[in-house]
Amino acid sequence: MDIKLPSLGKCPLCGATSLKPRYQGIKRYKRSYDVFVCTGCGLGITHPAPDHAHLTNLYSSTSYRDRGGKRFIWPVEAVVRQLRTGRLQKIERLSNKGRMLDAGCGRGLMLAIARDRGWEVVGLEFNAETAAPARDEFGLHVKTGRLSDLGFEKCSFDVITFWHSLEHLEDAVDVVREAAKLLKPGGLLLISAPNFESLQSRMSGPDWFHLDIPFHMYHFSASNIKRLLRSTGLEVVREEHSCLEFNPFGFIQSALNMAGLKHNLLYEILKTGSLRPKGSERADTGDTYITALLLPFVAVASVFFTALEVLVRRGGTVNIYAKKSPLIKERLRKPRKYPRAVGANLFMKQKNHQAKMPD
Numbered sequence: 001m002d003i004k005l006p007s008l009g010k011c012p013l014c015g016a017t018s019l020k021p022r023y024q025g026i027k028r029y030k031r032s033y034d035v036f037v038c039t040g041c042g043l044g045i046t047h048p049a050p051d052h053a054h055l056t057n058l059y060s061s062t063s064y065r066d067r068g069g070k071r072f073i074w075p076v077e078a079v080v081r082q083l084r085t086g087r088l089q090k091i092e093r094l095s096n097k098g099r100m101l102d103a104g105c106g107r108g109l110m111l112a113i114a115r116d117r118g119w120e121v122v123g124l125e126f127n128a129e130t131a132a133p134a135r136d137e138f139g140l141h142v143k144t145g146r147l148s149d150l151g152f153e154k155c156s157f158d159v160i161t162f163w164h165s166l167e168h169l170e171d172a173v174d175v176v177r178e179a180a181k182l183l184k185p186g187g188l189l190l191i192s193a194p195n196f197e198s199l200q201s202r203m204s205g206p207d208w209f210h211l212d213i214p215f216h217m218y219h220f221s222a223s224n225i226k227r228l229l230r231s232t233g234l235e236v237v238r239e240e241h242s243c244l245e246f247n248p249f250g251f252i253q254s255a256l257n258m259a260g261l262k263h264n265l266l267y268e269i270l271k272t273g274s275l276r277p278k279g280s281e282r283a284d285t286g287d288t289y290i291t292a293l294l295l296p297f298v299a300v301a302s303v304f305f306t307a308l309e310v311l312v313r314r315g316g317t318v319n320i321y322a323k324k325s326p327l328i329k330e331r332l333r334k335p336r337k338y339p340r341a342v343g344a345n346l347f348m349k350q351k352n353h354q355a356k357m358p359d
């Protein structure tokens with residue numbers, strides 16, 4: 001049965017006003033949440049959205065990251081550093097090295113590596129507390145607040161990235177539209193996010209590790225990320241369903257959650273000491289032993305499962321790369337030179353635009 005919720009208004013992505021409940025009564029941090037799905041485009045929406053004061057508390061240094069910005073024990077941190085370098089190498093294959101904005105830069109590790117590789121970098125974070133690790137540890141230039149309020153010049157970035165940050169934003173759709181304006185002609189926008197329509201999401205339902213309520217206010221699928229990017233005039237140039245950093249672990253933790261063990265227990269164990277649950281929040285010893293017992297089997301299964309997800313293009317998380325047409329520059333500089341229909345036609349056929357461009 002479709003329902004209308006006045007407090008949710010219309011879908012920010014497609015404008016539909018009708019939603020279907022998918023999950024109800026998910027208990028997290030002593031509050032209860034539902035997930036609704038837009039009947040128009042399939043976008044998932046967490047309801048109610050956590051208020052600002054609650055979010056500030058959730059992202060505080062005692063639970064989300066430690067004071068140095070780290071989240072995991074050292075062997076995991078070493079692997080994370082290698083994976084961040086890999087992210088940049090992919091970006092550099094698709095873009096000129098220039099000015100980069102990382103929206104939701106976290107502790108700033110990727111931006112720091114990018115700076116060392118010759119990029120001019122700017123970070124964006126939720127508030128002064130979450131920006132502090134990137135500023136203090138790496139000396140990065142990190143802004144806080146809403147992207148549209150920061151006064152960045154239009155067409156001023158070569159690359160803008162959202163690494164698992166877009167789904168955290170209450171104005172996620174508007175932010176991507178703003179980001180598209182800030183890209184230079186020919187610039188690259190990257191969205192990496194959990195895939196709400198992935199096999200592991202559908203398999204584990206509310207137990208899915210990457211559902212991450214209430215941090216995730218929206219639940220995107222690959223298809224509605226592409227829809228969003230195309231609505232801003234960008235062209236999707238690459239879509240990845242394979243992600244070593246997030247997808248196998250997403251399956252492993254989701255499967256353990258489905259087994260009835262304490263929610264996200266393995267993830268908590270891998271966190272750095274100061275972030276682990278304390279007192280009554282801690283798991284009992286039995287759950288920890290069962291996790292250790294099941295882990296080898298679930299880990300082997302994750303190899304096959306994530307391979308299957310790639311094969312059917314329903315990865316647990318996805319990376320979608322989109323480019324802004326280099327023609328935008330010409331059209332902005334000389335708006336009346338070409339008839340409107342020709343300009344629009346060229347814009348739609350970006351792949352061979354240079355060859356087709358009239359003198």
Ligand SMILES: [Zn+2]
Nearest residue numbers: 011014038041
């Ligand atoms: Zn919608």
